[in-house]
Structure formats: structure tokens, C-alpha cells
Amino acid sequence: MSPDEKSIIRAKDVMQKRIVSIDGMATAQEAAALMRTEKKRCLLVKKRNADDAWGIVVIQDLIKGVLVAGRSPAEVNIYEIMTKPAITVPADMDIRYVARLLYHAGLQRAPVEEKGELVGLISLSSLILENELF
Secondary structure, three states, rough: OOOOHOOOHHHHHHEOOOOOOOOOEEEEHHHHHHHHHHHOEEEEEEOOOOOOOOEEEEEEHHHHHHHHOOOOOOEEEHHHEEEEEOOOOOOOOOOOHHHHHHHOOOOOOEEEEOOOEEEEEEEHHHHHHHHOOO
């Protein structure tokens, strides 16, 4: 391993390892309650089967799909407002490329994947606020 390779910080080095997920059939009301309880700004939406893709629901989805739309949170299912498929980041990706990908895709966060399994979550804010990158 070269000296340059040792200094590379990868997604898996800075990701949040605790993932909170929800079923797509859950209501927006249930999602908001789970976000409050877990102190999370997003939830990963579980796959329905092995061939399915992960989804993601963020606070902005709840605001746009429920509050702004004037709908009842108890009557809106997560699958109606989530983003699917969620863009995932490889666990071994250099964080410089993670930041570039998220920025250019207009995303604040993305699930981190390793060997087909989700292993964490990475966000633009966590790159700066929770890690001493500068």
C-alpha cells in the first residue's frame, strides 16, 4: 500500500453505522414519529424482496408530499412520497468522490453499500460537522 492510499478517507470511515428503516406501506405519520424518536432526518425504505431497490424518505418529502399538498399524514403512505431507487455509495469510495457525487446529484445524504448490503449512511453535513476533514 502506497503512502497516498493510507491517507485516503473512505465512505466507510466516516459513515453513520446506525441505519433506521421503515416499510413503504407505513404512513407519513408513522415515519414522522419514528424520525422524532430516533432523532433522524431520513429513513431508509425497506426492499419488498431481494430484487427490489432501497428507497429513502427525508423530512423534505414529508413537507412536500403531506404538508404542502394539504394531505392527512395518516392517509399518506411512504411509498407515495419516497425517492426510489436510492442512490447508494460504495463503502470503499473516497470521500472526495462521495462529496462530488452527492453535490452534483443534489442530495444531502446517501446509503452506503458493501457487498450488496447497506452498512451505513453518509451525509454532506456529517463530512464537515462530525469529522475533522478541515
